[in-house]
Amino acid sequence: MEYNFNPRGVCAQSLSFEIEDNKIKNVNFHGGCNGNLKGIATLVEGMPIDQVRDKLSGIKCGHKTTSCPDQLAQALNQILEAKE
16 A cells, blocks of 8 residues: 655655555655665665664654654554554
8 A cells, every 4th residue: 555644844845655564665755865765765675664663763864853764654653553
């Protein structure tokens, strides 16, 4: 299933990804630090969503209270909470 998320407080304007068999696939950040975000997307490919959420949650970018990886974790958290 494909999901779209509008990050807040970061440079990326949108985030999309798929979840298949409880694993994350095809992560795409639109905007933000292109190389870093492609790297993150590649690293989390195929990982269980709860593991990605736990690893990326709380990461900050500079003086900001969040980051693009943290925004991905928050999106995954919303999905996991909705399943409960």
